[in-house]
Amino acid sequence: MITAENLTKRFGSHTAVDNVSFVARPGQVTGFLGPNGAGKSTTMRMIMGLDRPTSGSTTVNGKPFASHRDPMTQAGALLDAKAAHPGRRAVDHLRLLAATNGLPAKRVADVLDLTGLTDVANRRIGGFSLGMHQRLGIAATxxxxxxxxxxxxxxxxxxPEGVHWVRGFARARAAEGRTVFISSHLMSEMAQTADHIIVLGKGRVLADAPLNQFLRAAENPNVRVRVSDATVLGSLLAADGVTITQTAADSLEVAGLPSHLIARAAALEGLELHELTPLSASLEEAYLALTDEATEYRSAV
Ligand SMILES: Nc1ncnc2c1ncn2[C@@H]1O[C@H](COP(=O)(O)OP(=O)(O)OP(=O)(O)O)[C@@H](O)[C@H]1O
Structure with a gap:
């Protein structure tokens, strides 16, 4: 389990992480989404004790990561896949990491096997493709x-093969009951990997919800309605979970109802519909709208 509580990091006058709180739970892949510069890496570095928060705190399995006596048995982090020395053989890189952290040497063979690197274990890391670098970084974690x-x-x-492998690896580790926390700037990627999504924008948490809530919000986008009597239709549609904003005498914006139900309500009341337009079509658009600080979507999710 990972927790962050009122986590803030300032670099000079720039606030990179701004009062961020969340929980990443065991047995789940938690997607940490946000555009470049949103503060994802800085948050991860603070969780791993590599950056000191300006204020607030984080824990890994109940304690600050650095205060665990055996940190590598608590959490493994892949923050920079190219961090390994290029002249070293993959197996030696892992042996060194195991030895300096007091971990049994036999784990090296286990993790090479787990990441499909056994056949290239004796190759120098400098000749590795990006996908192999990534696997080696994951092996180390x-x-x-x-x-x-x-x-x-x-x-x-x-x-695509590398993406597929990482996705499967993350899902398999979560299925074993581990807490898997993955950052990405692509909603489409997280939609295929994560159970729970936290969206960060300009250092702040914009949304924190199970993936299926995002999917529902994308399936039921806001709908713009122009109708002969917007006030009457608005009162007909009012219900729990439905948000209605009257934008003009003949116009409404409706969140939380699919278009066909709006059309049916208008028809039953004998109202004349002039327009019925879903305002957002895809999950990616919902996410972009959110990170663009579109307030309607923040409340819809
Ligand atoms: N050591 C540092 N000194 C000054 N500013 C920093 C430092 N590290 C990060 N920043 C700034 O903090 C903000 C957040 O950066 P961070 O790398 O955490 O974002 P990110 O969401 O991980 O984005 P990316 O995907 O581009 O890495 C950025 O504006 C970045 O320029």
């Missing part, structure tokens, strides 16, 4: 068999 895994943009630049 698993050396201590930790309960918590943190991957910063793990699919960036990977080919």
């Amino acid at each position: 698993m050396l201590g068999d930790p309960q918590v895994l943190i991957f910063d943009e793990p699919v960036n630049g990977l080919d």
Whole structure:
């Protein structure tokens, strides 16, 4: 489990992470979404004790990461896949990490196997493709068999096979009961990987909800309605979970109802519809609207 409570990080006058609170739970892939510069990497670095928060706190399995006696058995983080020395062989890189962290040498063979790198274990890292670098970075996170895994943009630049592999790996680790926390700037990617999504924009949490809530919001976009009597239709549509904004004498914007139900209500009342337009079509658009600070979507999710 990972928690962040009122986490804030300032670099000079710039606030990179602004009062962020969330929980990433065991048994789930939690997607940490946001455009470049939103503060995802800085948050991950603070969780791993690599950056000190200006204020607020984070915990990994109940304690600040750095205060665990055996940190690599608590959490593994892939923050920079190219961090390994290019002249070193993959197996030696992992052996060194295991030895300096007091982990059994036999874990090296286990994690090479787990990440499909056994056949290239004796190759120098400098000759690795991006996908192999990524696998090696992920292998290192698993050396201590930790309960918590943190991957910063793990699919960036990977080919489709590499993306598929990372996705499957993350899902499999969550299915084992681990907490998997993955950042991405692509909603489409997270929609295929995450159970729960936290959206960050300009350092702030814009949304924190199960993936299926985002999917529902995208399936039921806001609908613009022009009708002979907007006041009458508005009162007919009013219900729990439905938000109605009258934008002009003959216009409404309706959130939380599909178009066909709006049309049916108008027809039953004998009202004349002049327009019925869904305002957003896709999950990606819902996410872009959110990070663009479109307030309607923030409340819809
Ligand atoms: N060491 C630093 N010194 C000054 N500013 C920093 C530092 N690290 C990050 N920042 C700034 O903090 C903000 C958040 O950066 P961060 O890397 O956390 O964002 P991100 O969401 O991970 O984006 P990206 O995907 O581009 O890495 C950015 O404006 C960045 O320029």
